[in-house]
Amino acid sequence: MIIKSLALQNFRNFTLQHFSFAHSNLLFGDNGIGKSSVVEAMHLLATAESFRANRIEEMVRLGAELGRVKAMLDWPVNQAIEEVVLEVTITRGLVQGRRTQSRLFAVNNIRRRRKDFLPYFKAVVFRPEDLRLVEGSPSRRRAFLDTALSMVFPDYQMALSRYEQVLKRRNRLLQGISEGREQRSILSFWNTNLLRAGELLQQRRANLIDFIRQVMFPFALNIEYQPSVLSEARLAEYLDREIIVGHSLIGPHKDDFLLKFSQEHKNIKDLSLLAYGSRGQQRLGVLWLKLAELQFLTQQIGYRPVLLLDDIFSELDANSKEMVLSLLDDYQTIMTTADLDVVRELKDKISNLQMFDLATVAAGLDISLLPV
Secondary structure, X not given: XXXXXXXXXXXXXXXXXXXXXXXXXXXXXXXXXXXXHHHHHHHHHHHOOOOOXXXXXXXXOOOOOEEEEEEEEEEEEOOEEEEEEEEEEEEOOEEOOEEOOOEEEEEOOEEEOHHHHOOOOOEEEEOHHHHHOOOOOHHHHHHHHHHHHHHHOHHHHHHHHHHHHHHHHHXXXXXXXXXXXXXXXXXXXXXXXXXXXXXXXXXXXXXXXXXXXXXXXXXXXXXXXXXXXXXXXXXXXXXXXXXXXXXXXXXXXXOEEEEEEEEHHHOEEEEEHHHHOOHHHHHHHHHHHHHHHHHHHHHHHOOOOEEEEEOOHHHOOHHHHHHHHOOOOOOOEEEEEOOHHHHHHHHHHOOOEEEEEOOOOOOOOOOOOOOO
């Protein structure tokens, strides 16, 4: 799969902007000029979500009612290549005085449901924030698993959404029971739904962890899934404590995983990377996870996703940087940086690198690609 072009209208700080991509691409310019917004737009095409906005409307340019992200792909189908045009329209919920959905999806100018839109474009994003996967909160690590699994398993995304909805409702009931406003018997229905969705989430997460464990890497690493097991017996065991605190204490929303490393020359195995690894070793652990995500998506979809590297090179040591650069021959890549030293380094190391200076690049908008 290749993304040939991307058009943005009223997206973040872009009024109208068009990009035509090669195999290896570098967007550079000062911070705040919109580099990460381009990456965010492609992430929106791949997941229907933003990696930084709390609300969809935050991606709409100030002063506009709606924004658009439109891309042209060469998409593999039945051992052939088909040209596909994807479009996401984002709104503030109100357009010309009429209520509308926050996201509208189209494939080849035909309106599609979200689940029918998402199979087309796949991408793996690597951002500086990802370098905190090892040391960050469990929610950051759960999000890593959820993003990869949601892109390839529609039933996982549906189960995750359902689980989150049921969890909120169950927590309100637990609070009501704690305050004497609700009866325990009401929980039975919500427990059943929580179990149904939660068991699928944890099984898929366990399978992904097993896949990651098999990915080869120069640094000896291991990974341990730490599920907060959800079962009827455990729900019964924790019920009194949950009523006291007024929220659910077990389930996939409490899951975590632990990265471990070995030092074979010292005959030391499975040390916690968080507790005992250096900062450089922890970043190698993150690289391993991202490499595993790329390989997992490739295995599941049968072709290589696009690799999006958002301003990470200044954060990596020389060894880690070389590992990332070694991926560029195999994956179409869109990179960003604000560091002119990185620009010069990448230009020297990557042949046929297409470069975009966002301070000077003209809109060059193709109206047929982005009709107004």
